[in-house]
Amino acid sequence: MKLSKKERQLTLHQTITDNPFVTDDDLAKRFGVSVQTIRLDRMELSIPELRERIKSVAEQTFEDEVRSLPIDEVIGEVIDIELDKSGISIFDVKEEHVFQRNQITRGHHLFAQANSLAVALINDELALTARANLLFSKPVQMGDRVVAKAKVSHRDMHRTTVEVMSYVDKTLVFKGEFEMYRSTSQLGEEN
Amino acid sequence: MKLSKKERQLTLHQTITDNPFVTDDDLAKRFGVSVQTIRLDRMELSIPELRERIKSVAEQTFEDEVRSLPIDEVIGEVIDIELDKSGISIFDVKEEHVFQRNQITRGHHLFAQANSLAVALINDELALTARANLLFSKPVQMGDRVVAKAKVSHRDMHRTTVEVMSYVDKTLVFKGEFEMYRSTSQLGEEN
DNA sequence: ACTCCTATTAGTACCTAGTGCTAGTAGCGG
DNA sequence: CCGCTACTAGCACTAGGTACTAATAGGAGT
Structure with a gap:
């Protein structure tokens, strides 16, 4: 019909x-x-x-x-990025991201946002997470908009440390320290 | 010219x-x-x-x-679980879990498997991750089967510490220590 | 000088996935 | 039967090409 x-x-x-x-x-x-x-x-x-x-x-x-790095592999939306320096991404928490039971965001989504932002920051062909230290300081509810702010805090030959702080309305909800591995050691200017 | x-x-x-x-x-x-x-x-x-x-x-x-999108509900398949004690889950790495560029598994999937196993272990209405310490010891390739083994290592009133070790063919690829928060302190049996 | 070769240009027919326009038809309500 | 809406059909034209043929300019080799 x-x-x-x-x-x-x-x-x-x-x-x-x-x-x-x-x-x-x-x-x-x-x-x-x-x-x-x-x-x-x-x-x-x-x-x-x-x-x-x-x-x-x-x-x-x-x-x-x-x-x-293909920006499309980032969880959340990157709204600002300065390679090897800092970046910001936002992630809107929807139904599929929370536990049905209590409407609280599952930790791995906050991790995914922060981790992929950290990966995106590394100006390299091969960027991998080697170690991470996480703190989930406050539960994130459905509907919340999570703003993750990343900053490179330390660099040496093959390692870069990125600190990510995620906020919902100025309140810190997540903090992560990511030790990233990269293949090259290019410390000079890019391009 | x-x-x-x-x-x-x-x-x-x-x-x-x-x-x-x-x-x-x-x-x-x-x-x-x-x-x-x-x-x-x-x-x-x-x-x-x-x-x-x-x-x-x-x-x-x-x-x-x-x-x-499909970073949804069940991450990995739980094949054995003993509440508040230990558990095992398997996760098969497919195309959608890796970076296109180098076919290496994105960290957040390994985290997601381990974290959701840790959550499942906690015998409580409200189980949340409070803190985590991660080590990605070896890159995981597409096609690999990741076996995560979790064990409760410490408990007190509102906190439970879970250690998760993930292997691909007997090789440790990921290690995580999760400090979980739970609402009740029930130490005895129930339900 | 003549020939061979490369680089470049020119032009034609054809293609896809359209736009813009005109015109025609089918069915239904008042 | 008139008018309206929905739909269909056909034509000219467009951008940004492909595929192909042919022509021309400038050197190098002999």
């Missing part, structure tokens, strides 16, 4: 947002309508064409010109 | 890698050569066309976005 216009447009929107790489032709076949109908739908919903969609996805990554 | 072919191709490669959004036309103007020359250069250097470049940048982001 065919969908109504409204239903189709809703589904269309969903389909495109969870796979922006789909063409009008694909969509037409999927919904059993003509390509023109799909185009009218996209216009009404102001959904740009395939190439523009792909481009904007690509631009998102690229705008944060941190080329040393 | 014009560049030689070799110089131009080197510069071209650099130009494209740090801005994949540039068209052949732009490049032709930038180097003062024809569009065809740029195309020959791209072929020799096997650099794909603009649209393909953009697409691959977009795909990277997209795959990782989808991938970073």
Whole structure:
């Protein structure tokens, strides 16, 4: 059975947002309508064409010109980074991050945010965590926005120590000291 | 002054890698050569066309976005547990757990396995991690099966210390000491 | 001087995934 | 039957290419 216009447009929107790489032709076949109908739908919903969609996805990554480590492997959203120095990322706690029982964030998410920020900070091909020291100072609730601030505190040949402090509304909720291993010892200027 | 072919191709490669959004036309103007020359250069250097470049940048982001979601509930499979005493869980490292770049497991997955095993050990409504001390002694590769063995090492009123050792084929890859907080002090049996 | 070779340029046909526009049809309500 | 909405169809045109052929300029070798 065919969908109504409204239903189709809703589904269309969903389909495109969870796979922006789909063409009008694909969509037409999927919904059993003509390509023109799909185009009218996209216009009404102001959904740009395939190439523009792909481009904007690509631009998102690229705008944060941190080329040393793919920023997309970071848990949480990096909002500022200065390689080998400091960085900030934010992480919004949602339903899937908490214990159902008490709505408290599972520790490994806070660790993941802090650790991947520490990895991102290291301006190196190979950055691995060697050791870590963690303190979970206050439970984080669902809905909280966790701001992690990382700072490189020490460097020698192959080791870099990164200190990460995570806050919810100015309150420290997590503190971690990460000893990172890196393959090269480049201490001079980058680039 | 014009560049030689070799110089131009080197510069071209650099130009494209740090801005994949540039068209052949732009490049032709930038180097003062024809569009065809740029195309020959791209072929020799096997650099794909603009649209393909953009697409691959977009795909990277997209795959990782989808991938970073399932850091969900059960991390590792608990195969044996004795409450307040000891437990064992296994975790198979798959593609989504490693850095694309070097196929090494991201630290937070090892942490997540160990930490959630520690949580499971605590026989309490409210078990939270208060502090942790971690050592990542050896990189874990994709395809490895990580066996985590946890043991309660110390208890007092509200704190329980759990030691977790994770192995891949008898080799220690991770060691963690977790100081867990619990709400009740129940030392006797129950439920 | 003539030939061979490389580098470069020019131009054509074709492709994909569209936009923008005009026109036509099918079904339904008043 | 008129008008409306929803849908379909077709054409010209676009960007940013591929794939291919052909022409030209400047050297090096003999």
